[in-house]
Amino acid sequence: MTAPLLSLSGVSTYYGAIQALKNVDLQVHEGEIVTLIGANGAGKSTLMMTVCGNPRARAGQIIYDGRDITHEPTHLIMRRQIAQAPEGRRIFGRMTVYENLLMGAETSGQTNVPALLDQVCDLFPRLRERLTQRGGTLSGGEQQMLAIGRALMARPRLLLLDEPSLGLAPLVVRQIFGAIRTLNKETGLTVLLVEQNAYQALRLAHRGYVLVNGAITMAGTGVELLARPEIRAAYLEGGHYT
Amino acid sequence: MRPAVRDAVLSALIALGLFAPMVGLVLSNGEQGLELHGRPLAAAVVVALVFFGRLGMHLWTHRPGHEARTIRKSLKVPAGTSKFLAPALLAAAVLLPLTGSRYYVDLGTLVLTYVMLGWGLNIVVGLAGLLDLGYVAFYAVGAYSYALLAETFGLGFWTCLPLAGILAAFAGILLGFPVLRLRGDYLAIVTLAFGEIIRVVLINWVELTHGPNGITDIPRPTLFGLRFSMDDGDDTVAGFFGIEAETIQRVIFLYYVILALALLTNWVTLRLRRMPLGRAWEALREDEIACKSLGINVTNTKLTAFATGALFGGFAGAFFATRQAFISPESFTFIESATVLAIVVLGGLGSQLGVALAALVMVGGLEMLRDLLSTIGEQMGSELFSGLAGELPTYRMLIFGLALVVMMVLRPRGLVSGRTPTARL
Ligand SMILES: Nc1ncnc2c1ncn2[C@@H]1O[C@H](COP(=O)(O)OP(=O)(O)OP(=O)(O)O)[C@@H](O)[C@H]1O
Ligand SMILES: [Mg+2]
Numbered sequence: 239m240t241a242p243l244l245s246l247s248g249v250s251t252y253y254g255a256i257q258a259l260k261n262v263d264l265q266v267h268e269g270e271i272v273t274l275i276g277a278n279g280a281g282k283s284t285l286m287m288t289v290c291g292n293p294r295a296r297a298g299q300i301i302y303d304g305r306d307i308t309h310e311p312t313h314l315i316m317r318r319q320i321a322q323a324p325e326g327r328r329i330f331g332r333m334t335v336y337e338n339l340l341m342g343a344e345t346s347g348q349t350n351v352p353a354l355l356d357q358v359c360d361l362f363p364r365l366r367e368r369l370t371q372r373g374g375t376l377s378g379g380e381q382q383m384l385a386i387g388r389a390l391m392a393r394p395r396l397l398l399l400d401e402p403s404l405g406l407a408p409l410v411v412r413q414i415f416g417a418i419r420t421l422n423k424e425t426g427l428t429v430l431l432v433e434q435n436a437y438q439a440l441r442l443a444h445r446g447y448v449l450v451n452g453a454i455t456m457a458g459t460g461v462e463l464l465a466r467p468e469i470r471a472a473y474l475e476g477g478h479y480t
Numbered sequence: 481m482r483p484a485v486r487d488a489v490l491s492a493l494i495a496l497g498l499f500a501p502m503v504g505l506v507l508s509n510g511e512q513g514l515e516l517h518g519r520p521l522a523a524a525v526v527v528a529l530v531f532f533g534r535l536g537m538h539l540w541t542h543r544p545g546h547e548a549r550t551i552r553k554s555l556k557v558p559a560g561t562s563k564f565l566a567p568a569l570l571a572a573a574v575l576l577p578l579t580g581s582r583y584y585v586d587l588g589t590l591v592l593t594y595v596m597l598g599w600g601l602n603i604v605v606g607l608a609g610l611l612d613l614g615y616v617a618f619y620a621v622g623a624y625s626y627a628l629l630a631e632t633f634g635l636g637f638w639t640c641l642p643l644a645g646i647l648a649a650f651a652g653i654l655l656g657f658p659v660l661r662l663r664g665d666y667l668a669i670v671t672l673a674f675g676e677i678i679r680v681v682l683i684n685w686v687e688l689t690h691g692p693n694g695i696t697d698i699p700r701p702t703l704f705g706l707r708f709s710m711d712d713g714d715d716t717v718a719g720f721f722g723i724e725a726e727t728i729q730r731v732i733f734l735y736y737v738i739l740a741l742a743l744l745t746n747w748v749t750l751r752l753r754r755m756p757l758g759r760a761w762e763a764l765r766e767d768e769i770a771c772k773s774l775g776i777n778v779t780n781t782k783l784t785a786f787a788t789g790a791l792f793g794g795f796a797g798a799f800f801a802t803r804q805a806f807i808s809p810e811s812f813t814f815i816e817s818a819t820v821l822a823i824v825v826l827g828g829l830g831s832q833l834g835v836a837l838a839a840l841v842m843v844g845g846l847e848m849l850r851d852l853l854s855t856i857g858e859q860m861g862s863e864l865f866s867g868l869a870g871e872l873p874t875y876r877m878l879i880f881g882l883a884l885v886v887m888m889v890l891r892p893r894g895l896v897s898g899r900t901p902t903a904r905l
Pocket of ligand 1: 253256258276277278279280281282283284285325434
C-alpha cells in the first residue's frame with residue numbers, strides 16, 4: 239500500500255494543562271473518506287484543528303504528503319492543498335456569497351476562479367442563485383453549503399469537514415452528504431469528516447475512527463463499525479437512523 | 481396630552497440634573513484664585529429647550545392617525561442617493577476656493593484634514609475591525625517627523641511627506657506587534673495607552689522635541705519649488721507668475737494639498753478593498769478563526785492594516801505641521817483620537833461617504849454653529865450667546881456624545897450603513 243496522504247502518529251494536544259488528545263494515531267489515504275465519530279467533548283474538533291497547527295501538537299508527528307507539518311505555521315499548512323470547513327460554519331456574515339467563495343480561492347492562489355466557481359455552484363445550485371446575497375442572511379443549510387463551497391474553492395486534495403450536518407434537516411443532510419460522495423467519486427477528493435451523525439457518516443465513509451476522551455478506541459471500515467454492538471449502543475440507538 | 485407633559489417634565493428634570501452643574505456653573509480666575517459663578521439663565525435656556533423639544537417630539541410621534549417610529553423611517557435615504565451625493569460633494573470640494581472666502585477655505589481645510597484622518601482610521605476600525613483609540617499617535621508621529629526632518633536637515637515638505645508616512649507606518653507596526661492577540665476592549669485599552677505614551681514621550685524628550693514648547697517655524701510647502709511668500713522674489717509663486725502676492729494664495733494651495741491627500745487616501749482604500757488584501761481585512765473583521773482556516777496569515781493582515789492606517793495618519797500629520805507651522809504635544813491629545821473615531825462610527829463603519837459626511841457635520845457643522853452663535857451674540861448684544869460661542873469647543877465632546885446617542889436611536893448603523901460588495905460577477 240502507498241503511504242497515506244495524512245498520517246498522525248502519537249499526537250497529543252493540550253489546552254493549558256488539560257490534555258485533549260492522547261497519543262492519537264490516524265491515517266487518511268488518498269481518495270478515501272474517513273470519518274471520526276465520538277461524543278461531545280471527545281476531542282474531534284481538536285484533532286481537526288491540530289492537523290492545521292492551531293493548537294499545535296505537543297507530542298507526536300503529523301505527516302502530510304510525505305512532509306512533516308507538525309511545526310509549520312497554520313497559514314502555510316492551509317496552503318498545501320488542505321482546506322477546512324471549521325465547526326460552526328464561520329462564514330463571513332457581512333460579505334456576499336460570492337466574496338466568501340473568493341476568499342477561499344484567493345488565499346490559496348487559485349487563478350481560474352470562474353471555473354472553480356462553476357464547479358462549486360454545480361455541486362450546490364442553491365449557492366448560484368444567491369451569489370449576491372449577504373452570507374449572514376443565508377439559511378443554516380445554505381451557510382453550510384457555503385462553508386464547504388468556500389473550502390472547495392481552494393481546490394484541496396484533503397478536505398477537513400467538522401460536523402457539516404449540525405442543526406440541519408435530514409433532507410439537507412442527505413444533500414450535503416450526497417455532495418461529499420459525488421466529489422469523492424468524481425474528483426478523487428480525500429475527506430476527513432467529523433460527525434455526530436454516526437450512522438450516516440459511517441455509511442458514507444470508507445473507514446472510521448471512534449474517539450473517546452481524546453483517545454482512539456476503535457477503528458475499522460464503515461461497515462465493520464456499524465455492525466459493532468458497542469457502537470450501536472453508544473452512538474446509534476439514540477434515534478440516529480435517519 | 482397628559483403623558484406628553486409627563487414625559488417632557490421628566491426629560492427636563494434629567495436635563496436640569498445634567499446641565500445645572502455643566503452649564504449653570506462656571507469657574508473663572510478671580511482676585512482670590514478660582515471663583516465660582518452661577519449662570520442660571522443659560523442653564524434654564526437649555527432645560528427649556530429640552531422640555532419643549534421633548535414635548536414637540538412626543539406630540540409629533542403620537543399625533544392621531546400616525547404610527548410611531550416614523551422619524552426613523554422618514555430619515556431613510558432613498559436608494560441611489562449616494563450615487564450622486566459623492567460626485568456632488570467632490571465637485572463642491574473642488575470648487576470651494578472659488579468663493580475666495582478665507583473663512584470657508586480654512587474651514588474646508590480643517591474638515592478635509594478630519595476626512596482624511598477618518599478615512600485612514602476607517603481602514604483599521606471599519607475594514608479590519610481593530611478598535612484603535614490611539615490613532616492620534618500616528619498623526620503626531622507624522623507631524624513631528626516632518627517638523628524634525630525639516631528643522632534638522634532642512635528638508636522640504638514634499639521630500640518629508642513620504643518619509644513622515646513611512647515613519648508613522650513603522651509606528652503602526654510597532655503598535656501592531658504587541659496587540660496581535662488582542663481584540664475588542666483589550667485592544668482598545670492598549671491603543672489608548674499607546675496614544676498617551678507617544679504624547680508623553682513628546683513632552684519629556686526635550687532635547688529632541690523641545691518638549692511642551694513645541695517646534696516653531698516649520699517650513700510651508702512649495703509649488704514645484706516656488707515659495708508662497710510676500711517678498712516678491714523670483715522663486716515665489718507670485719513673482720514667477722507676475723501676480724500680486726496674497727496670503728489667500730497659500731491658503732488655497734494648502735486646501736488643494738489636503739484635498740489631494742484625502743482623495744489619495746480614498747482611492748487607495750477603494751483599490752485595496754477590491755484586492756485580496758482588502759478582502760482579507762474585512763474577512764478578519766468578520767471571523768478570525770475562519771480566516772486562519774482559509775490560510776490567511778492573520779499576523780501580516782493585521783500588521784498591514786495598522787501600517788496602512790498609520791501611513792495616512794502620518795501624511796495628515798505632516799500636512800498639519802506644515803499648515804500650522806507650529807506643533808506641540810498639546811495638539812495630539814486623546815480628544816483627537818476620540819473625534820476621529822466618532823467620525824468613523826457616526827459615518828457608518830467602513831463607509832467612505834459616511835465618514836466624509838460625518839466629518840463635514842461634526843467638524844464643519846460645529847465650527848459654523850460657533851460662528852453663528854457669536855454673530856447672534858454680537859448683533860443682539862447678548863452675553864449669553866457670545867459666551868456660549870466661546871465655550872462651544874469645550875462642549876465638543878458633549879455635542880459628539882449627543883450626536884452619537886441620537887444616531888444610535890435613529891440610524892444605529894451609522895449615516896451610511898450599507899456595505900458595497902468588493903467584487904461583482
Ligand atoms: N480552547 C480551548 N481551551 C480549553 N479547553 C478546550 C478548548 N477547546 C476545547 N477544549 C476542551 O477540549 C475537549 C475537546 O473539545 P473538542 O471541541 O475537540 O470536542 P468535540 O469532540 O469536537 O466535541 P463536539 O462534538 O461537542 O464538537 C473538551 O473537553 C473541551 O472542553
Ligand atoms: Mg467539535
